[in-house]
Amino acid sequence: MRSKLNAESAKMKVKYIPVAFGFLLFAFGFQHCLNKKSDSNISPASSVKQQQYYVHGEQLYIKHCSNCHQKNGTGLGLLYPPLAKSDYVDKNFESVICLMRYGVEGELIVNGKNFNKAMPGISSLSNLEIAEIATYVYNTWGHQRDSIELKDVSRILGNCKQTPITK
Amino acid sequence: MVNSNVVKLVMLLMVASALLLSSCAEKKEAPLPIFGEKEVEGGDTIYHTIADFKFVDQDSAVVTNDTFKDKIYVADFFFTSCRTICPIMKTQMLRVYDSIQNEPDVLLLSHSIDPEYDTVGLLHDYAERLGVKSNKWHFVTGSKEDIYKIAQTSYFATAMEDKAEPDGFIHSGAFLLIDKNKRIRGKYDGTKEEDVNRLLVEIQRLKKEYAK
Numbered sequence: 407m408r409s410k411l412n413a414e415s416a417k418m419k420v421k422y423i424p425v426a427f428g429f430l431l432f433a434f435g436f437q438h439c440l441n442k443k444s445d446s447n448i449s450p451a452s453s454v455k456q457q458q459y460y461v462h463g464e465q466l467y468i469k470h471c472s473n474c475h476q477k478n479g480t481g482l483g484l485l486y487p488p489l490a491k492s493d494y495v496d497k498n499f500e501s502v503i504c505l506m507r508y509g510v511e512g513e514l515i516v517n518g519k520n521f522n523k524a525m526p527g528i529s530s531l532s533n534l535e536i537a538e539i540a541t542y543v544y545n546t547w548g549h550q551r552d553s554i555e556l557k558d559v560s561r562i563l564g565n566c567k568q569t570p571i572t573k
Numbered sequence: 574m575v576n577s578n579v580v581k582l583v584m585l586l587m588v589a590s591a592l593l594l595s596s597c598a599e600k601k602e603a604p605l606p607i608f609g610e611k612e613v614e615g616g617d618t619i620y621h622t623i624a625d626f627k628f629v630d631q632d633s634a635v636v637t638n639d640t641f642k643d644k645i646y647v648a649d650f651f652f653t654s655c656r657t658i659c660p661i662m663k664t665q666m667l668r669v670y671d672s673i674q675n676e677p678d679v680l681l682l683s684h685s686i687d688p689e690y691d692t693v694g695l696l697h698d699y700a701e702r703l704g705v706k707s708n709k710w711h712f713v714t715g716s717k718e719d720i721y722k723i724a725q726t727s728y729f730a731t732a733m734e735d736k737a738e739p740d741g742f743i744h745s746g747a748f749l750l751i752d753k754n755k756r757i758r759g760k761y762d763g764t765k766e767e768d769v770n771r772l773l774v775e776i777q778r779l780k781k782e783y784a785k
Contacts, residue, residue, distance in 0.1 A: 473656060473657060473658070473659075473660045473661055474656060474660040476664065482660060482663065482664055482667075482703070483667075483702050483703045483704050484701075484702035484703075484704070485660075485663075485699065485702045485703060486660065521702075522698075523653075523699075523702070524654075526654075526656065
């Protein structure tokens, strides 16, 4: 009788091994999710409007920019300059705003390296969309500029000197 | 006593089945498929092969089938001014390049589908900026007609002009794996990392076929 009981309990234990294993996996997965670091540096204290800009900006970035500049902003070789760690992005806010709409061509020095491939402008982007993309780019990958106002972006766009580059 | 015996038995079974499974997987590795129509002539099966071609690469060197004699190669179609899928394809092809850099019998071939704009000089600059060697990765240009024809009839890849598209062309983002007998052995979506992972594995599998 006793040995039968022991056998039963052993069976039960064996049965629980996969279950316990499953739980363990789940726990690891869960922890992994929690540990997942976001690249966002936008301050939690920023306004709801700014947070919205950021979220829309990320979607627009993925759609219009990430093919070349990559999702993580590292660029590609000497073809497409990086945005993530980029002295050009850091120092030329107004040019960055303008080139989204009008494009840019000729030599461009980024982090001491020479880039020279024309970037066509995206004329379909509205002022608001450009402000949103800027909010994303300037608050991700170590950048932290926080508040980017539509009225400032509109003013900058009104003063751009470039002629549109299409190819 | 009974307890530990049961556990031992279960463990033994698990080890045994794991061994069994792994040995099955080893044996099951079938050769890669051969794409396209095949015809049987007499006792021989004739497979679809890449037609003869003659293009010019980024060093102004003439590139023909002979360039790829006794080589495995990966082919694709792109153009340098493309903003849509090409940069992603080139990011992925660069991974392929990195993985086969030191393998003398594997090459890469990228055809421009905008050959009038993509001159030798432009392709040279492009390859240099990508940081790749021209004897490993050929970027070719030629007559538009020839390139579109070989894309569609030899590589089964879409390539054509379409003014309605944002960049003026439609083309597939496919990477084609070609064996040493000019046959297509794999087709991969060059815009998807996982598909390119499969390509990396299958290049090695194809190499093994010739190692025998």
